[in-house]
Amino acid sequence: MPKNPEELLKTFRSVWPPLVDRVIEPQYKTLIMDIEGEEFELALLEKVAPNISAAFLKILPLKGHLIHAAWSGEVIRQLESFELPVTKPENATYYCAPGDVCYTLGHKEFTIMYGDNNCRMPYGNVQENVFAVIKNKMRKFQEVCQLIRLTGAKDYVIRLK
16 A cells, blocks of 8 residues: 555546646746627646647637526636537546636537536536636626626637737
8 A cells, every 4th residue: 555645646646537737837828808898818728738729729719709608607608609629528627616718528618617616507517628717807707707697698709819
């Protein structure tokens, strides 16, 4: 039976899913998300979600409408679905944190968490792929998301900084 911390972690990691990584590396690209004139910076998590990040970069600028999620709690999503050519999960979790920017494989759904959430559909939990995180103005972002919930869809665009 392993006794030292490194051996314990190695054993643990061999049987447990990998941790979700939200660390912003200095070399990561910054995206700008503009929601009707309010701009937020997103850090693209290229190291932990390389395929989703690369595919997302190819479709920029991304324009659409943000709506509030129906089943998942404090989550906004793009009204229009789109498919990224990615088939395997990357940096995947069922438990997202506020500020997580995700792509849902199979649902072709782009989502952003702004508070308490439980990613799900009517049939149960949904695994999200965290490929970016909001870098700044989280409180203002939460207010914008609450207004989406209260007033309806808002136009947005994401572009490379």
